[in-house]
Amino acid sequence: MPIKISKETADEQIRQKVKEISGEDFQKCYQCGTCSGSCPMADQITVLPRRVMALLQLGRKEALEEANTHWVCASCHMCVVRCPRGIDIAKVMESLRQLTLRKNEDIINPSEISKEDTAKLPQVAMVSGFRKLTS
Amino acid sequence: MKISYYPGCTLKTKAKNLESSALACLDALGVEYEELPRWNCCGAVYSLSDDDLIHLIAPVRDLIRVQEQGFDTVLTLCSMCYNTLARANELMKNDEVKRGTINDFMDEEPDYKGEIKVVHFLDFIRDEIGWDKLKANVKNPLNGMKLAPYYGCTLLRPGDVSIDKSNSPVVFEECMEALGAEIVKFPKAIECCGSYQVLGNPEAALKVSNDIITEATAFGAEAMALTCPLCDYNLGHRQEEMLKKYEGTKALPMFYFTQLMAVALGVDPENYNLDLNQAVSQEFLKGKNLLEKVST
Amino acid sequence: MTEVKAVEIKAKLIPIYIMGKKYEVPETLTIMKAIEYAGYQYIRGCGCRGGVCGACSTVYRKPGSYKIMSGLACQTVVEPEMYLTQIPFYPAIRSTYTFEKLTGKPEEVFDLYHELFRCVACNACSKVCPMDVEVMDYIAALKRGDIKAAAEISFDCIQCGLCASRCMGELPQYHIAQLARRINGRYLTPQAEHLKTMVANIEAGRYQESLTGLKVMDINMLKETYTAREMEPATGGEDWIPKENIGL
Numbered sequence: 001m002p003i004k005i006s007k008e009t010a011d012e013q014i015r016q017k018v019k020e021i022s023g024e025d026f027q028k029c030y031q032c033g034t035c036s037g038s039c040p041m042a043d044q045i046t047v048l049p050r051r052v053m054a055l056l057q058l059g060r061k062e063a064l065e066e067a068n069t070h071w072v073c074a075s076c077h078m079c080v081v082r083c084p085r086g087i088d089i090a091k092v093m094e095s096l097r098q099l100t101l102r103k104n105e106d107i108i109n110p111s112e113i114s115k116e117d118t119a120k121l122p123q124v125a126m127v128s129g130f131r132k133l134t135s
Numbered sequence: 136m137k138i139s140y141y142p143g144c145t146l147k148t149k150a151k152n153l154e155s156s157a158l159a160c161l162d163a164l165g166v167e168y169e170e171l172p173r174w175n176c177c178g179a180v181y182s183l184s185d186d187d188l189i190h191l192i193a194p195v196r197d198l199i200r201v202q203e204q205g206f207d208t209v210l211t212l213c214s215m216c217y218n219t220l221a222r223a224n225e226l227m228k229n230d231e232v233k234r235g236t237i238n239d240f241m242d243e244e245p246d247y248k249g250e251i252k253v254v255h256f257l258d259f260i261r262d263e264i265g266w267d268k269l270k271a272n273v274k275n276p277l278n279g280m281k282l283a284p285y286y287g288c289t290l291l292r293p294g295d296v297s298i299d300k301s302n303s304p305v306v307f308e309e310c311m312e313a314l315g316a317e318i319v320k321f322p323k324a325i326e327c328c329g330s331y332q333v334l335g336n337p338e339a340a341l342k343v344s345n346d347i348i349t350e351a352t353a354f355g356a357e358a359m360a361l362t363c364p365l366c367d368y369n370l371g372h373r374q375e376e377m378l379k380k381y382e383g384t385k386a387l388p389m390f391y392f393t394q395l396m397a398v399a400l401g402v403d404p405e406n407y408n409l410d411l412n413q414a415v416s417q418e419f420l421k422g423k424n425l426l427e428k429v430s431t
Numbered sequence: 432m433t434e435v436k437a438v439e440i441k442a443k444l445i446p447i448y449i450m451g452k453k454y455e456v457p458e459t460l461t462i463m464k465a466i467e468y469a470g471y472q473y474i475r476g477c478g479c480r481g482g483v484c485g486a487c488s489t490v491y492r493k494p495g496s497y498k499i500m501s502g503l504a505c506q507t508v509v510e511p512e513m514y515l516t517q518i519p520f521y522p523a524i525r526s527t528y529t530f531e532k533l534t535g536k537p538e539e540v541f542d543l544y545h546e547l548f549r550c551v552a553c554n555a556c557s558k559v560c561p562m563d564v565e566v567m568d569y570i571a572a573l574k575r576g577d578i579k580a581a582a583e584i585s586f587d588c589i590q591c592g593l594c595a596s597r598c599m600g601e602l603p604q605y606h607i608a609q610l611a612r613r614i615n616g617r618y619l620t621p622q623a624e625h626l627k628t629m630v631a632n633i634e635a636g637r638y639q640e641s642l643t644g645l646k647v648m649d650i651n652m653l654k655e656t657y658t659a660r661e662m663e664p665a666t667g668g669e670d671w672i673p674k675e676n677i678g679l
Contacts, residue, residue: 023185
């Protein structure tokens with residue numbers, strides 16, 4: 001599906017914010033798709049990482065917000081070690097998460113984890129999960 | 136040589152089997168260690184936000200404790216702890232501005248400049264003990280065990296803290312080979328088990344874990360060696376769910392690599408803490424006559 | 432004999448700032464008394480006035496330092512240019528549980544307080560604690576499942592809530608510590624054998640007779656009995672044993 005690009009469709013603020021929080025220059029991405037090919041969550045995400053990078057370059061805020069990519073990303077860094085442009089895509093994903101988390105919005109509610117799950121979960125799951133998915 | 140040992144929270148409860156077996160191996164190999172007398176949770180994941188320093192405080196504090204303890208090297212067992220401590224250490228070593236801010240913030244602690252060396256049990260054995268010496272200490276080789284070592288993510292990525300080549304590591308295979316296992320190499324050995332997504336997207340995590348197990352089985356593995364308590368949860372403790380959900384998945388025994396090392400080194404089976412493993416894992420070791428041999 | 436003269440001792444007045452407003456107060460007063468001296472009346476935020484109830488936690492700053500200081504208003508003496516406010520209450524939810532149903536496993540604490548795992552070890556809690564409890568350390572101990580250590584480290588806690596007010600991870604530390612101490616007392620420390628014997632004795636009616644006797648006694652006799660009761664002398668020493676060894 002063709003998309004219309006204009007000054008109106010490009011949100012400069014999200015581009016700036018992501019650059020600030022991640023410290024990464026997604027502009028360097030030349031769309032080779034190695035990240036998408038390396039992503040273990042590829043069949044679980046609505047937008048592949050290559051496309052996320054393209055959406056960022058175009059400042060497509062709404063499309064980025066609709067994507068579940070950064071919420072399914074497990075920060076495994078496979079894309080990072082393979083990116084021929086040396087972009088830390090995991091940091092870009094983190095910044096997309098932070099855009100929501102920093103508004104004091106949570107993705108999971110720690111108090112809602114069942115007693116049964118708590119009895120089984122290793123502490124490392126809760127520490128890392130809360131870090132990544134709560135504000 | 137004597138080194139500082141950082142356990143990590145899970146090793147004191149759910150992953151006691153990782154700690155007890157590893158420490159027994161150190162004893163068997165004549166390595167002296169001392170657990171940090173005062174430590175806090177490292178935070179499990181390294182903060183990936185460039186403007187976020189507060190989440191670095193926890194790991195840096197632990198590194199300061201190592202310094203206070205009087206050691207220059209800290210040994211980790213949990214892959215997540217290794218990664219978090221090692222990355223925080225790299226930052227403190229290399230980023231002067233952030234180092235300054237962090238040291239200023241922790242005005243109740245002495246300054247830290249990244250002098251401590253953070254090692255993981257695997258690279259420690261490789262670099263300080265060596266495979267030859269490890270082999271020489273094997274009393275009960277894992278002969279005939281078709282073993283798939285699974286690295287997971289945090290020992291290998293990102294590159295600056297990787298204990299081996301990020302994309303083509305050999306350290307884990309070499310270690311298990313020295314113990315007498317028949318190595319099953321499989322591509323997903325360096326892929327992600329789903330990690331913390333067990334909380335956010337449990338089904339997605341289950342799927343990738345299932346993919347790892349089915350691939351290892353397809354490559355001929357009859358057991359898998361792990362380094363991380365979170366991998367053990369996703370790959371081991373959630374196997375029951377996988378077997379129910381996915382047709383064709385076969386149960387695969389899971390062990391912490393240190394448990395297998397402890398078996399091979401012939402240390403007291405009490406230290407394996409096998410009761411914390413899945414039943415299928417316990418049965419497997421029994422079936423291999425590896426438990427009997429040691430205890431007699 | 433020296434002559435005693437009534438001398439009017441005037442304490443020096445020093446300036447302090449209460450909730451941003453300047454007051455001149457005698458330098459010898461505690462913060463609590465200074466607040467009252469300045470004209471405020473305590474309705475809440477004041478309890479035992481003896482440093483144990485934890486109702487009057489106060490935060491303050493002093494000129495020339497960025498540091499947040501803390502103390503109990505009833506125990507801390509005012510200092511010149513102190514900039515203070517009292518935090519009589521800070522919201523922190525205490526999870527509900529049936530204590531008898533717990534067994535002392537760490538996972539039970541995790542289940543009641545999942546937010547434990549949001550601690551980032553920033554140490555703001557320990558720094559603000561007026562009782563010098565190493566709050567961060569007991570949270571660290573709990574995260575690794577060491578309830579006993581947490582109970583011991585948090586022993587001096589008076590539940591004032593300042594830790595919770597400063598927490599980045601939004602933890603109610605003092606409630607979690609209280610749970611740890613309860614579990615430690617009930618499940619993790621050895622139970623005294625003689626206590627069980629004593630309870631059994633009481634249930635078997637050991638004190639029934641003397642209790643009934645007291646119940647029917649007239650008031651004068653009751654007073655007399657009370658005054659004549661046997662007490663451990665100040666110089667008793669460890670080997671002192673009561674004549675009527677009814678308690679043992």
